Amino acid sequence: MTTPHQEELLPGTRRALLHRIAVAQSEGRAPLLVAAVVRDGRIVWHGARGSVGGQGSPDENVQYRIGSITKTFTAVLVMRLRDEGALDLGDPLEKHLPGTGVGEATVADLLAHAGGLAAESPAPWWERTPGSLRPELADVLGERPLLHPVGRSFHYSNPGYTLLGALVEKLRGAPWEEVLRREVLEPLGLDRTGAQPSAPFADGWAVHPWADALLPEPVEDLGLMAPAGQLWSTTADLARFAVFLARGDDRVLSAGTVREMRTPATAVEATDVADGTSYGLGMQIQQRGGRLLVGHSGSLPGFLASLTIGVDDDVAAVVLANCTSGPLTSAVGADLVRIVAEAEPRIPAPWRPAAEVDASVLELTGPWYWGTHAFALRLAADGTVSLGPLTGSGRRSRFHANGDGTWTGQEGYYAGELLRAVRRPDGTVDHLDLGSFVFTRQPYEEGASVPGGVDPGGWRGID
Template identity: 75%
Template sequence: MTSPQEELLPGTRRALLHRIAVAQSEGRAPSLVAAVVRGGRMVWSGARTSVAGEVPDGDVQYRIGSITKTFTAVLVLRLRDEGLLDLADPLEKHLPGTGVGEVTLLDLLAHRAGLAAETPGPWWERTPGSLRPQLADVLGERPLVHPVGRRFHYSNPGYALLGALVEKLRGAPWEKVLRREVLEPLGLHRTTVDPVAPHAGGWAVHPWADVMRPEPLENLGVMAPAGQLWSTTDDLARFAAFLAAGDDRVLSAESVREMRTPAAPAEAADVADGYAYGLGLELRHQHGRALVGHTGSLPGFLACLTMGLADDVSAVVLANCTSGPAPFTVAADLVRIVAEAEPCLPAPWRPLREAGSAVLDLVGQWYWGTYAFGLRLSADGLLALEALSGKGRRSRFRLDGDGGWVGLEGYYAGEVLTPVRRPDGTVSHLDLGSFVFTRQPYEEGAPVPGGVDAEGWRGIL
């Protein structure tokens, strides 16, 4: 995966190296490795370490914790795309006897099932999975702590249930299904359930002294689908490219786009922090840009994969310490450095090959009441509605088979924009979910709800 470092300018590469050097030093991490992806390829990688002469590279494994959840979500979406399940299905339909069968698969993927955040008993991340051999052991006697579907509440046991679902429908262990259906097709040969040399050791650094001790490395058992995996910056760079564009051997571009769409009710604190959750992916805002990916941590390790899709820049950060550098903050900074220093060049403008008069009749200025809007036909064949004041509802629309245009985003997502024509074929007005758009504000003769005052426009009497 590694590409020539010269793909980024020397000043950009220096800024990236400086950022991870500060993170490793101030975060007191035994080692920290990072990579940047652009155009589907790794364009930079770097590492800092406390051990002279032993700088880790893109082939050294680190534990990635909850980034594992994204891999598990991909497996569930594959099952959906094959028609073996619907995300609206209750868990009981496919995995009976859990005691929480009323939760839907979508609830589990989006952390809105109301399940507890952690397992009962000793901390599952630092104890062997043999202490929790069954799903009942990770759910406990009180698995639900919130009403189902009402709020976002991150749940590790929820992803253990999804892993068990994959095993039930595939008839094979989760790790074997993952390797066969995701890791091998994408070439992620250094992503494994158990560590394979070369790999970093996990360390706890004393909070008040520059000393450290090793953390235990446990197999998580049935909790593995929530956080078991080990990986490398090279492999996660490939995985980031997949999550940005899809790969029909694994999951289509449409399905990975669905993973990146918010699916959980946001809490007030999450809204303030610019945080939302899709299907196995975290959605955040940092430095004024939208970022999608996942963070991960297990005792001894910190990890982050994040993607700035608008800038076509993704970053991976891995460290081998329990606490220290904030991996999301570092990864977001790497995205920002590249996006600001070397912004993407826009694609060349190209005209449509053809556009019929029936569509051209729709473009231009329209009014909803006294609000002015512009309707534009773009080279991708979509209609784009924008408020001319700069404030107001906006959406793009795709032509459907019945002559209407279906909204793709925002308030009008799923709503139909219908051109209404006069007997002579000219456009009278647009109907958008009962909203009437006319060529003039409150145009006489148009079916404006509430009617139009016959005395017309006038000043104050």
């Protein structure tokens, strides 16, 4: 199957991708399995295996239900409200949506599945029954909505995202689906994504575990649970969404905000730590084979889905199947990213010098010492500075200039911390102050403002 830019991948890479989804479709016994790979912001490969009812192999515009990938779309709407100042992530839900009984949970808690809520809505099974059975939030939450202390730990919750959808509707004064289309789908050009299927779309099937036989799965409108799992989409649309989640789009969310969504936001169970998985603000995060992957998986009766982004490799993969159980789409997506990243490593942009250099910053570059630990401060062409150990691992961060001679840390231990140069009365630099840590030009430099002072006898040997 040919799609735009497909020829940009080498033949061996394309065959490896096809082999991977062919194995997944065959061993997972999926009626249909489709996948797409994005590199450098564009779809570079699309593949499909299987067919049902003589319909032939589907292209990148056939819709599948994407289940919990919907949660990431809902999280984008909430982050838009935060960026506009309509809410703060630290706000308790009660401030904006009173009377739910879970009002102590903050907006951030709900985004990160740390609100203490139950994983599912009370019976009957909400994914296979009409949303009309749960007309009110109380019907979604049940008599015992909280199973864990609020804010203490990760516990995946579908009702939590129902509450976030209700929050969006309350603050926007419009239905969740309408707000989503106006604020996210239309600006990003996701014309084949929506709450209801639009032909062509795949039918959802259950595959008999012990026989090569199929059973149709019901398709239900999830009602209030829609923000947790209602959407239908295509490989082409989800590929565009992956580019947005990696780079941002100022029409929807800035690059800084989507980076915030990709950052771990809550403590996880010990088993999840061992597996290298965590959760941000509406996005799943995992370490697989030394590679950081973000995105989300999804499932509803009759469908499996995954969206996987290797941000550092600038490669993303979408995998969709129309079966209730079978291929592990998230594992397939991770493998597709790995295949491209390893077979055709990202070519770095050419180095270019800065257009201009601030002399007052240039004099700060070079080696510094925190006690006896050697660090280096470097100035990049874009005006950011970085500080990190000269050798080995340790605390490091990039810092963005604040315009007043100070910089703010962007990641890791120093995220949000202030870096500034402390000068003597004659204007020379005495030391760097980073969140109270003192960095001097020499280890425990004599005459510098080192906390606790420096022994006047200086460095010495031992007889």
